[in-house]
Amino acid sequence: MAQLSVAMFCCFSNCSQFQLLNKTVSSVFLRKMCMKKLLLLTSLIALSACNNDTPVFIEDDNNIGSLPSIPPSPENNPTTxxxxxxxxxxxxxxxxxxxxxxxxxxxxxxxxxxxxxxxxxxxxxxxxxxxxxxxxxxxxxxxxxxxxxxxxxxxxxxxxxxxxxxxxxxxxxxxxxxxxxxxxxxxxxxxxxxxxxxxxxxxxxxxxxxxxxxxxxxxxxxxxxxxxxxxxxxxxxxxxxSLIASNSPFDLYARGDENALTDQQIRGMDAFVEAGCAQCHDGPMFSDFELHQLPVKENAKLVQLGVVDEGNEKRFRTPSLRNLSFTAPYMHNGTEATLRDAILFYDDIANPGNSEELANLNFDDVDSETLDAIEAFIHALSDDSFDKSIPQTVPSNLKPGGNI
Missing domain, CATH: 1.10.760.10 (Cytochrome c-like domain)
Known part of the structure; x- marks a missing residue:
């Protein structure tokens, strides 16, 4: 896919607001370039003030972008x-x-x-x-x-x-x-x-x-x-x-490393946006954190027990798409075994709650190659550099983690 590298970014001089960094911009974003050219001069001045402590947004209506490295803590519980x-x-x-x-x-x-x-x-x-x-x-x-x-x-x-x-x-x-x-x-x-x-x-x-x-x-x-x-x-x-994973290939790409994503992953990012996935999976966490009603199939274990999980008025929160490489299976009841299964779930999806976002999903032109690209892009949202250390002992002298 032909790509055009453009210096198209903007941030406030103190980096306290969102930023748009120098990107390798694919076809989805090129249509917006003419409207954004005036940002170029401002961005060149502001670049030196930016760091990893604030989100960095790719220029796109859905505001997908990197995570900061340090989360906020409540005033009544500062992190130490x-x-x-x-x-x-x-x-x-x-x-x-x-x-x-x-x-x-x-x-x-x-x-x-x-x-x-x-x-x-x-x-x-x-x-x-x-x-x-x-x-x-x-x-x-x-x-x-x-x-x-x-x-x-x-x-x-x-x-x-x-x-x-x-x-x-x-x-x-x-x-x-x-x-x-x-x-x-x-x-x-x-x-x-x-x-x-x-x-x-x-x-x-x-x-x-x-x-x-x-x-x-x-x-x-x-x-x-x-x-x-x-x-x-x-x-x-x-x-x-303290359990932060904010240096995925996508995060590095959003911060300006044009080689952090493969061509396939960039195509997947384009397809992800064009298909309408970012209507709900938006922002740096790739979630609107809203409740939605989806036609998720029932878990056989719950059916056997006669349990019907209605969630919150038959709705469940949009999960983040970050770090899905490590956390299969998917959905609130674990009924989609693989990431590919979870993506295909949205192909020709029913819309029991008459959601505008689901109605606007468009998988009509998503072929197998495009599905591969979307899956590769979602894997690029995973970062395995988080703390994996396990205490050898705990003060109670019980087995760390319990009976595992």
Whole structure:
């Protein structure tokens, strides 16, 4: 495909707003060049002020672009090294589960992109890791990755509010702190049946207070040895905000490295936009974070149990397309086994919710070669440079990750 390299970028001198960098622009974007020529002079002046701490947008109506390297944290929970260290140990320590058999890492493991290769997660009472996990309580949803969840809710201009960041498939939590609390309180995910929802956080706090190392870690992170529900969830959230993967080939390309994407991946990016995928999968996180009703097929495991998952009024949140190379299977119930299956799901898709975005999808001219290109482009949104380290021990002396 013929390409034209143009210096077409713009950023504010302090880089506090979105930017448009020097790109290798393919056919989708060339039609807009005449309208953008006046940006050239401004962009050349501003280039030296830009860095990786702000999103960098490719010139396109859908504002797809790179992620910044540092996420925001809430004013009431600023991220510190001490808090991240504590949160990582809590993330791996099964002492936070009612039966001391499961940890956050049991279903969100770095070997699987902080998700798992299992259609539906298995919570308390389960054994094994990812696709080898069995027994225990069946959770009715697929475990989404924690990578980049610090950017959940990021809008098409790159702004994100850490206290208004939609979590879970049904958006029932609005921050990583709230998400952590709901998981610890869930009878199927971590609490179990032996401790009530009203009592679980007090029980967990007392367990941690009885361990000298945890008292010291909380003191280092918060200034004193007080341990309570708020501090437990703040520490876990701080660790989760540290799990950033923002240097994918696409991110490098958006920041100006014209060789970071292959010709096939650039064609896939064009086709992705032209087909209308970026109507919902837009912004640096490739998600509008809105609820949509899709004709996702039912999971046979849930059908056997007589479970009907209605989500949020039959709608589920648009997932990010980042790091999908590590997190198969896909959809809220894990019914699409491969990335290719997930892409083909949108070919001639039904529209039960009369969504304007679904109505405007156009896969009419998407042949096998174009599907290959779209798939290659989505793989280019994955970055494997995230923290994969696993603690050798945790302060409770239980097995890190629980029964995995």
């Amino acid at each position: 090294d001490e808090k991240v260290k504590l949160g990582k140990l809590l993330f791996w320590d099964p002492i936070l589960s009612g039966n001391k058999d499961i940890a956050c890492a049991s279903c969100h493991h770095p070997n699987h992109g902080y998700a798992e290769n299992l259609d539906l997660s298995i919570g308390v009472g389960g054994s094994g890791l990812s696709e080898n996990r069995h027994g225990g309580k069946l959770i009715h949803r697929n475990a989404p990755t924690i990578l980049n969840t610090a950017f959940n809710g990021m809008d098409e201009d790159g702004a994100v509010d850490p206290l208004n960041s939609p979590m879970f498939w049904d958006k029932r939590a609005n921050s990583l702190e709230e998400q952590a609390l709901l998981v610890l309180q869930s009878d199927v995910e971590m609490r179990g049946d032996t401790i009530s929802e009203d009592d679980i956080m007090q029980v967990l706090s007392e367990r941690l207070l009885n361990i000298a190392e945890y008292r010291s870690l909380f003191n280092n992170a918060f200034g004193d040895e007080t341990i309570n529900a708020e501090r437990i969830t703040q520490a876990i959230a701080a660790f989760e905000r």
